[in-house]
Amino acid sequence: MEDVYARRQSHDLGSRLYRALKPPDPFIRNPNEPLHFPLGRWNLYVGGGGSQPEGYINIDLFALPGVTVAADAEHLPFGSGMFQCIECDAVLEHVRHPDQVMQELSRVLAPGGYLHLVTPFCHPFHQYPKDYRRFTLDGLKQLAGGELEVVAEGWRTGPTATLLVFVSEYVKLWLPWRPWRILAHEILGWLLFPFRYLDLLFFRSNRVGIMGNHCYIWLRKR
DSSP states (O other), X not given: OHHHHHHHHOOSHHHHHHHHHOOOOSOOOOTTSOOOOOOOSSEEEESOTTOOOTTSEEEESSOXXXXXXXXXXXXXOSOTTOEEEEEEESOGGGOSOHHHHHHHHHHHEEEEEEEEEEEESSOOOOOSSOOOOOXXXXXXXXXXXXXXXXXXXXXXXXXXXXXXXXXXXXXXXXXXXXXHHHHHHHHHHHHHGGGGGGHHHHTTSTTGGGSOSEEEEEEEEO
């Protein structure tokens, strides 16, 4: 992971060329997803290595660029009820015990505070550093328990994103050498990304969750 983030920020010719040729994302975010609830004096961003989210204490498993505190989310080094808003974006699939992580997030969340969870459903295997599971909206609600109430839920990225990501990964499975896989990723990314806008239609359908890519849920502590 350190190599990935270093390449994103490096100024050497190879890294700059990589960033210049990098295709657009194969997904478009659901415009109806609430992205922000009120921030407080203290707010927590879980798993934000490589970024610097403004207004948040940024915690990750490793001391990556932008990380404020390096710690395991199963044992958060903070006092109870400390944070008004918590972001946990694409993290729960990488932890060994999501129930324990949810207990910790609920513990450090202040009464009346908000917790934003985003997790993959139909998405290829990816190790950061491990990849253990996938979630549905019902699965996220089950994790929430009784102390947290749902205030918003839905799909961040839709079925078209799922299809485009899997097509790209499938093609790369046939290629034995990494340079070939990188080239295939770049070419397919540029060729396929216009189709991502089809998800704007799927976001209006109640069938989007059949093969949605990432789902989200906003929770409020009672």
